[in-house]
Amino acid sequence: ACPAHRPLPGSRVRHGFPPAVEEALCGVTGAQLELHYCLQALGEYFDQSHVALPNISKFFLHQALEERKAAEALMKYQQERGGHYCSKTIQKPNCDYAVSLMKALELAMVQWKTMLRYFEELYALSVENADPHSASTIKKQFIGPKIQKIKLMGDLLTNARRLDCSQDGRNSLGDYFMDRLQREFRTSIEPESSDHCSPCPPLQQCTGAAEGLKRPQRECSQHRNGTGPIYATIHCTTMLPQCNNGTGAKVRQGREGL
DSSP, X not given: OOTTOOOOSOOSSOOSOOHHHHHHHHHHHHHHHHHHHHHHXXXXXXXXXXXXXXXHHHHHHHHHHHHHHHHHHHHHHHHHTTOOOOOOOOOOOOOTTOOSHHHHHHHXXXXXXXXXXXXXXXXXXXXXXXXXXXXXXXIIIIIHHHHHHHHXXXXXXXXXXXXXXXXXXXXXXXXXXXHHHOTTTOOOOOOOOOOOOOOOOOGGGOHHHHHHHHHHHHHHHHHHHTOSOSXXXXXXXXXXXXXXXXXXXXXXXXXXXX
């Protein structure tokens, strides 16, 4: 809860919004902004020249941006319900000891677990004060994404342990592999090569070739009935569709030789 919160009187849109829930929303919003500040500090650290892990830096900066958007969504929700957010002093993030990838991932997991506990307490408070709208919004828009991020941090920590990433600030080969190969850290994928042979036109466009393919069936059926020749010769002078590498011309020359 926010001890400095004071509800604004005279709101025309306020309806069924308990003061306890409004005060708790204000406090959780401040904690959300502190988490944004912490993740941004981690992203800036991994972008320094003596660390040089750009993909990991972009990952933490992107997560910080998402946490800031979540805090802004909480502020907007309070305004829609007739409340308000009282500004508070954001403390300096305690992440100076997170000088390695392992420490940074562990710190991010602890921070997200703390925020998940705050939202769970806020959900229980909303249910206790008969505010189903706040309870439903918190459960769908905030508790679910936090659970997914905690699972993501667990997977990243497991892979970091497998690669034997350093924990004392020394840039190891495992940190480099995590930065270059981990799917969640890679922000761009190389486009597929477009240097392919241009697609050939469908066979139905070549009427001569199509008739030539149909002719053996008729002649073979005549041979089975005893009315046709024993050997049938197929002549198709129509050019087959050519690809960029000239394979169509080679096939045509081979058929004319036959």
